[in-house]
Amino acid sequence: FLTFYRLFHQCRKTFAPLNLSDYEAIGRCEQEVPEYFNFASDVLDKWSQIEKEPSNPALWWINGKGGERKWSFEELGFESRKVANVLSGPCGLQRGDRIIVILPRIPEWWLLNTACMRTGVVFIPGTTQLTAKDICYRLLASKAKCIVTIDALAPAVDSVASQCQFLKTKLIVSESRRAEWLNFSDLLKAAPAVHNCVKTRSQDPMTIYFTSGTTGFPKMVEHSYGSFGLGFFICGRYWMNLTPSDVVWSMSDTGWIKAAIGNVFGPWFQGTCAFVHAMPQFDPKVILNTLCRYPVTTLCSAPTVYRMLVQHDLTRYTFKTLKHCLSGGEPVNPEVMEQWKSQTGLNIYEGYGQTEIGMICGNMKGMKIKPGSLGKAAPPYDVQIIDEKGSVLPPGEEGDIAIKIDAKRPFTFFTRYVDDPVKTASTIRGNFYITGDRGSMDEDGYIWFMGRSDDVIISSGYRIGPFEVESALIEHPAVVESAVVSSPDAIRGEVVKAFVVLSPSFKTHDRKKLACELQDHVKKVTAPYKYPRKIEFVEQLPKTITGKIKRSELRNKEWGQI
């Protein structure tokens, strides 16, 4: 059937306009966003009809143990149409339904992502570090009808499934069968190959990310077909500097927007190969050896990864084809850029953005890099530094990093925090969207990051809400109360630090052992990346007159500002 299918597509190749200059004009807001847009049918299927030279695959996946899969755009189309039929057939999903996909870096994640676009099912990715409690919260908050995961996480899902009244279907990606779960590969084998992609409006919801804030549990950031698909064109072309002959390796976990930028929309808009290493455990040597063995031209990673890589003697490695390096998710220090450059000859081009708004600043290829700066505003954004009244500040003055929105929101913005209009509205001050980050702009328009204006912790590129960690800690009998703040760290930029007040019966316990016990406890209750890497036991916490914990006082002490 595949041979027939290929022949059929071969015949269609000449009728395949993919007008990238239109998408560029839309990305720059020089052309209206089309009423209808679907990345699968308007971009991926168009690439599959174009004779590309060189014929790089669309997806190149390896697992480091000999496992490898390479799919052309055509094969990606073929497989993802079958997955679309799995979703709308046996999984019983309809357009607008929501699906939670918690998968490691395996090819099925890319198929499901694409299949959701084809069916109009709203894709909600999650990191595999999520615990049963995190999963339960996400299932209830999103009202997802289906969840997809692997063997390792199926017991966690089963342990909470009975509490999740909206959940109808569990789909497992596994070699073995599990009771009450549909098996992905069984269904894929039986699925028909023909599927008509739904026609989606640019404003239709496409994906939801759970993202942490200062208060409460993670909020649902909703993106549309326009904001997500069209929104990443400029980023892929100018920041990532991608062409059809490039091979980009973006290391992000599949649960974060960075995976969408670096592994899906950024590369695939430009016809570029997305290279993926399964890498279940982070290992700098594996990264360095992979760069020596595979023709990766573009590397995209969190600064923490670069910090870990420069601990090694990089001159011992000869990277096969690497020519462009990118970082994002947290600030990269000038020293690390310097070390990377002196050992590899390559610059690191920093990009800055958020789950809500994609990439808003960047060091585009060819631009002068000012180490330590986030670069300049990226089209279509007008980024400014403003004061608390919403007035633009002059160069050099510290204020809120904000985006001018004028009459209408940039089309690249998230549509809303689902079920939270108050929170959605709170991001706007006058004519500006407030990022929650503080910074300044220099005379040349470069933005300099200073820190968060709230209590959110950015550690190793993760956005961590202190409330989530404090809520996990309080579940331990030793903890009376705690305050969680950021603390400086040479490798991770900042780490989570918990100030803990112990209950009387635990005061005589071995503090070192107790700290480890609390760390393990947090890793079990919530996603382990949030665990407090530093713990200090205190008699009491600083509080306001109304009893509110003064996290800022503790944070300032950590960062030496008191």
Ligand code: BCO
């Ligand atoms: O460091 P530890 O060993 O003490 O702890 C680690 C893990 O060992 C532990 N853990 C993981 N799974 C566990 C577990 N413990 C118990 N049970 C389990 N099942 O938890 C800790 C997790 O920390 P980690 O994820 O930082 O691990 P690691 O191996 O040090 O990874 C380093 C990085 C740099 C690869 C990782 O931190 C990372 O991927 N960071 C980047 C995050 C990212 O992509 N952020 C971008 C978000 S999108 C965005 O910012 C918008 C931009 C437009």
